[in-house]
Amino acid sequence: MGFDFLNRGKIAVEVSILNPERLLNILWAKNVNVLNVKRVDIATIIIEIEYDDYELLKDSVHRLRGKMKIVGSGGFLFFVGRLKKKSSLVIGGILFIIILFYLSTFVWKVEINTKKNVSPYELRQQLYNIGIKPGIKKKDINAKEIEKKIEDVNSDVLWLRARVEGSTLKIYVEEKVNPPKAQEKELGNLVAKMDGEIKRIYAFSGRAAVPVGTMIKAGEVVIEGINGKEEEPYEEAPEGVVMANTFYEKEMKVQIDGTKLERTGERDSDVYLNIFGKKIYLKKAIKDFGHYDKIEQSGKVFNKVIYFEREETPVKLTKEEAVDNSIKALGESLLKDLTREAVIVDKIINTEEDGQGNIIVKVIFVVEQNIVDNTPVDY
Template sequence: MVLLRLFSFLLGHVSLVVRGEFLEKFVNMAASRGIYLWDITRLSNDRVRVRVRISDVRPLRHIARATKSCFKIVERRGMPFMINRMKKRKLLAIGGVFFLVTLYFLSSFVWFINVTGNDKLSDAEIKKIAAEAGLRPGVAKWDLDAKQVERNLREKIPSVAWAGVYVKGTRVTIEIAERKLMQEDPHKGEAAHIVAGKAGLIKEVLVLNGQAMVKEGDTVLPGSILISGEIKEEMIPEETNQPLPRGQEPPEPQTVSRFVQAKGIVRARVWYEGYGECRISETLEKLSGQQKTSVRIKFGTKEIIISGPGESPYRYYEEKQTVKSLPRWRNIVIPVELRTVHYLEKIKERVHYGREGAKRIAEQKAMEEVNAKLPEGAKVIERRLEQVNIGREEELVRMKAFVETVEDIGIMKPFKATEEDND
């Protein structure tokens, strides 16, 4: 269908209004002779509007005479008619062609340069370095070497870790990724445990430094040590060639503690809970769009109303006001204020959600509450909703949302080695 319409536009088509008593016969005879009619619209009992290609207009005259009908061309569309109109308006055609050529020529240049991704570096500094490599407003796109601009930005600005230059139309976008300076760890070199930041069921323990204190399947509470920063090692006394006296036992191995900063990842299953409720019917307040404005001048404690009401003319309303004061003069405060008070009318509307509608709203509130508790990077493995029943019918729907996640629950907790020794 689309190809036929496109073909008809290229060859040209017209809209006809056909008048006669045998319009159905007219359409059927045209179809039987291979004449394609489309957008057939009945205007009245004896009139119909159709579209047909230019080449099929002449054969339709014979069909019109055979069916005692007549038609009139009411609209001409397509490429041939446009060309004919252009021939009559040569200056307009020349101007249109000149405009298109000029537009194409101007679109071959760069006119706008945008910089994104920069935080500490200024746009002007980046554009200056890019201009040294040939990227400036007005440069032809065929003379622009995007790779050279990227290399120049990385070489001339040490704080740039990566640069990308993208050309789209007459706009060039420079994307910058700055080097992130490593922040010094405040606990670097200090003995520390990794403890549980929240309760959970251990699923995976990966120790990079320290000694694991939990294993998969263990339940931990907030503050429980997951990876200890104290590594206990047994020191076995050196053996001597001399035999021990009779009755004397060899010395027992001694335990020595070595203190490190524990490092590792401890993932656990963690459960979150959210609650939401919604009434089946409730009264809502909303602005009606009506408002009254009151302008007043205040001198000290006295107030004069210049225009508008002295108080709100509405029963339910919201009040907004702006205050303008005179500027100070030589540290003297002039106690004059211009107050503009807007009274916005509110109307109360009774809304009935129904039990199912209230249930959906309560579910949404419960999920919003529980989603607000989820930390970034937590992997959600289950979501569950339950309706709370209190044992009696009420005009309120209560829902609870339960979400189970797998996340890293370890947080670093420094300690003093001397205190740990005493423990």
């Protein structure tokens, strides 16, 4: 008795009949529970009854030679019916995602990156012998163990790195190489590879072609491939170091007043599948950010878009702070492009304001470095 509601439902039926009142009297006489009646016109009514009484209504309408059609339904019985119609689609979608997720736990491709001495085919066979092949579970892959075993069995491998990216196992190999043969030194002159002011010249062979303090242009001779006395000079392969002051100009615009957009730490994300170019969202961002940064991350199965909220924050810097911060940032940027022996020995600084709350910092960096091109040119 407590579960009778599971079989209950109600339907709304539009009945077209010459005498609607007679139909209602017949239904009441048969103890049909008429839940609601609405007259549409003189010969049409909409009757709401329980689903169990539908056959009685149908029989009564046919006897009176009327017409009827169902215009609405409700209740648990019909809810279950509608759910059954869509259940296959829902179950199919869930199974599809489960299968994709399960397949993503395997490695389906082994990508080998070698250079000259190690054959990818040979390395693939060695990986196969230790159980590493397409179809292996990711959890069964121990990158450190793979690296050690391959380095032990292949004498041409200096070191090996194994990384799982998506459903691909990527193998990177650094090969052992024989030391290069000593090259014969070439005759000629050494020239400057950039402009600069000569500070020191160390001619290990050959002789200096310019004095200290000279402003030199790129391509001019700095070490001659000649040695010996002036009366009896002889040619020899030049070699040396030429230290010179070189010049790099950089500038930066810095906001010192007003407002700027900065990240607040709040974030949200979309997660979706990309199937034949169509996005199927598993999760949609719900936070409404007025300003945001967006980063897209593409995977083998799931794709993600991360949103970082940004808000306007006041900016108030002194000119001195702005200049100091700019010089430091520009210097760090320059050092990334210089060789290790290069040293910043001086800075020439100019500043100007643009009238819009910004300051433009221009810096000429004086860098001491070796400017010699070690490839000799003809005399």
